[in-house]
Amino acid sequence: xxxxxxxxxxxxxxxxxxxxxxxxxxxxxxxxxxxxxxxxxxxxxxxxxxxxxxxxxxxxxxxxxxxxxxxxxxxxxxxxxxxxxxxxxxxxxxxxxxxxxxxxxxxxxxxxxxxxxxxxxxxxxxxxxxxxxxxxxxxxxxxxxxxxxxxxxxxxxxxxxxxxxxxxxxxxxxxxxxxxxxxxxxxxxxxxxxxxxxxxxxxxxxxxxxxxxxxxxxxxxxxxxxxxxxxxxxxxxxxxxxxxxxxxxxxxxxxxxxxxxxxxxxxxxxxxxxxxxxxxxxxxxxxxxxxxxxxxxxxxxxxxxxxxxxxxxxxxxxxxxxxxxxxxxxxxxxxxxxxxxxxxxxxxxxxxxxxxxxxxxxxxxxxxxxxxxxxxxxxxxxxxxxxxxxxxxxxxxx
Amino acid sequence: xxxxxxxxxxxxxxxxxxxxxxxxxxxxxxxxxxxxxxxxxxxxxxxxxxxxxxxxxxxxxxxxxxxxxxxxxxxxxxxxxxxxxxxxxxxxxxxxxxxxxxxxxxxxxxxxxxxxxxxxxxxxxxxxxxxxxxxxxxxxxxxxxxxxxxxxxxxxxxxxxxxxxxxxxxxxx
Numbered sequence: 001x002x003x004x005x006x007x008x009x010x011x012x013x014x015x016x017x018x019x020x021x022x023x024x025x026x027x028x029x030x031x032x033x034x035x036x037x038x039x040x041x042x043x044x045x046x047x048x049x050x051x052x053x054x055x056x057x058x059x060x061x062x063x064x065x066x067x068x069x070x071x072x073x074x075x076x077x078x079x080x081x082x083x084x085x086x087x088x089x090x091x092x093x094x095x096x097x098x099x100x101x102x103x104x105x106x107x108x109x110x111x112x113x114x115x116x117x118x119x120x121x122x123x124x125x126x127x128x129x130x131x132x133x134x135x136x137x138x139x140x141x142x143x144x145x146x147x148x149x150x151x152x153x154x155x156x157x158x159x160x161x162x163x164x165x166x167x168x169x170x171x172x173x174x175x176x177x178x179x180x181x182x183x184x185x186x187x188x189x190x191x192x193x194x195x196x197x198x199x200x201x202x203x204x205x206x207x208x209x210x211x212x213x214x215x216x217x218x219x220x221x222x223x224x225x226x227x228x229x230x231x232x233x234x235x236x237x238x239x240x241x242x243x244x245x246x247x248x249x250x251x252x253x254x255x256x257x258x259x260x261x262x263x264x265x266x267x268x269x270x271x272x273x274x275x276x277x278x279x280x281x282x283x284x285x286x287x288x289x290x291x292x293x294x295x296x297x298x299x300x301x302x303x304x305x306x307x308x309x310x311x312x313x314x315x316x317x318x319x320x321x322x323x324x325x326x327x328x329x330x331x332x333x334x335x336x337x338x339x340x341x342x343x344x345x346x347x348x349x350x351x352x353x354x355x356x357x358x359x360x361x362x363x364x365x366x367x368x369x370x371x372x373x374x375x376x377x378x379x380x381x382x383x384x385x386x387x388x389x390x391x392x393x394x395x396x397x398x
Numbered sequence: 399x400x401x402x403x404x405x406x407x408x409x410x411x412x413x414x415x416x417x418x419x420x421x422x423x424x425x426x427x428x429x430x431x432x433x434x435x436x437x438x439x440x441x442x443x444x445x446x447x448x449x450x451x452x453x454x455x456x457x458x459x460x461x462x463x464x465x466x467x468x469x470x471x472x473x474x475x476x477x478x479x480x481x482x483x484x485x486x487x488x489x490x491x492x493x494x495x496x497x498x499x500x501x502x503x504x505x506x507x508x509x510x511x512x513x514x515x516x517x518x519x520x521x522x523x524x525x526x527x528x529x530x531x532x533x534x535x536x537x538x539x540x541x542x543x544x545x546x547x548x549x550x551x552x553x554x555x556x557x558x559x560x561x562x563x564x565x566x567x568x569x570x571x
Contacts (some may be wrong), residue, residue, distance in 0.1 A: 003552060004520070010498050010505075011521035014419035021432070025414050028405065033440050225512065269536045293546075294539055389553070 074291045080104070081121040082143045083233025084203065087226050089121070089219050090105035091130050094334065098124030098142065105188050127223075134212035136175065139205060147202040149183050165222050178214045186232050194236035195301050200251045202225065235374040237283060239301035240355030244271045250349035250358040257265055262323060262349070272292045273308070273358075275323050280314050288314075300325050300356060304375030304384015305333055311395035320368065320394045322361035329383065330375040333359040344376070353375035367393045410439060413456050418465055423517045423541055424467050426506045438463035460522065464532050467514070495556075505556040512547035515540055 081102035102121030124142040157167035161396030166182040184203035188194035207216040249264040261276040275294040281289030300306045307324040334344040347357035421431030452458035518529045530537040
């Protein structure tokens with residue numbers, strides 16, 4: 001069976017398959033429909049108010065923004081690694097900071113830090129009342145990665161003003177007042193970048209006290225409401241891109257049959273990265289000599305690089321060129337190939353006013369196996385990595 | 399209205415699973431697929447209620463779903479919401495052989511646009527022009543995207559039916 005037929009069969013199988021969880025689907029639909037109805041009504045009613053507010057509040061903000069240093073204010077504690085800042089509740093202080101390591105990644109809104117560099121960092125807090133009362137009172141704030149809210153625990157819970165859900169878990173041991181679990185999504189994947197998959201994360205606010213547990217519980221609830229998302233718990237802006245019509249020559253290289261031109265140019269209404277091979281365009285069949293791929297800004301943002309492959313079949317013995325776009329802070333790209341010394345090339349096109357730079361590898365032998373393409377910053381540190389072509393040999397027999 | 403609701407409920411029962419699977423195939427996530435299906439059906443219901451019932455409601459709902467999936471912002475919201483919902487196990491389409499499961503893994507690993515083109519071409523049986531209209535892409539890009547997707551799958555699967563001379567012109571200028 002050929003691949004077309006296999007695909008049709010695989011994808012077609014689902015047509016008659018039941019969907020898990022179908023039983024309660026219509027009830028969920030009704031709830032959503034009602035909610036949407038309320039939203040529609042509320043939207044209409046609010047339009048006039050929004051228009052007025054827009055004039056008063058938003059217009060002054062349309063001036064060019066400036067970077068505001070994120071220095072915590074008085075009584076504020078900033079836990080960058082776990083994505084929150086906390087205004088300490090009145091009468092409470094930080095007794096202890098829990099330490100771990102933190103590697104900021106590209107796209108994280110972290111001021112004055114280097115991305116990709118692991119460093120010791122505060123990962124949790126232990127708070128106690130300044131007065132020592134209630135006796136034995138203590139609130140610990142920690143996080144669990146890859147944890148989701150447990151909806152079976154429903155002693156109390158709701159949503160914060162920003163929509164983040166939370167639940168109260170009853171105390172599990174003597175003296176434990178309870179634990180609030182707050183959904184605190186992580187928008188950045190470790191060692192890579194922000195803007196790709198969203199990772200679940202739970203922020204735990206755990207209280208204990210020998211007496212007056214209700215007072216501690218009230219403080220815990222205030223904390224749940226007061227936590228401010230920062231760094232990796234803020235949804236990053238969309239990756240930068242370029243207008244569809246833009247056409248820029250990023251650079252040229254090679255000579256004779258293997259001369260190339262790297263460009264950003266439109267094709268069929270989309271913007272893309274292209275490698276043109278003038279010799280083949282002139283001597284080959286119509287349409288040959290240009291390799292164009294539509295831009296994938298998210299891939300570039302996440303991986304640091306985005307690599308294409310050109311098999312130079314018209315120039316026997318010349319091999320393969322690897323080329324692509326990288327985030328603007330990428331100064332060099334290293335190609336790690338099986339059985340060969342790594343090849344590092346500088347990026348180019350930084351002066352073109354684009355959000356990316358380009359790179360082209362030295363000629364690589366056909367059938368090479370590429371392990372990684374590594375993005376390096378100006379200091380030679382790894383700030384991204386890509387595993388293109390999924391371990392297949394370059395231009396080898398498929 | 400009651401009659402409409404009964405009729406809609408029947409439509410819902412007949413199409414829900416298919417829409418969820420379509421959403422799942424497009425996104426690779428069961429929770430996201432269900433979220434997209436629910437959203438498409440809510441839109442469908444409003445249209446139905448306003449007396450603008452499309453000639454082919456099932457086809458219309460599928461189009462709405464695909465359009466919803468296209469929107470990056472929407473997708474991000476779906477992603478965030480669906481994470482809150484527990485899904486005990488990762489879904490896989492019904493597959494009775496190791497080869498089919500490997501093929502699914504390869505399809506899932508494709509970039510979203512490539513996967514969308516394959517799903518619309520091979521599951522929904524749309525023409526390249528229809529896929530292009532639906533995804534807001536030029537036909538040429540749909541063609542090249544489809545070729546690239548198939549080439550990737552062949553690479554993954556080591557399929558012997560590849561003709562290197564014709565299969566991946568975009569990668570071999």
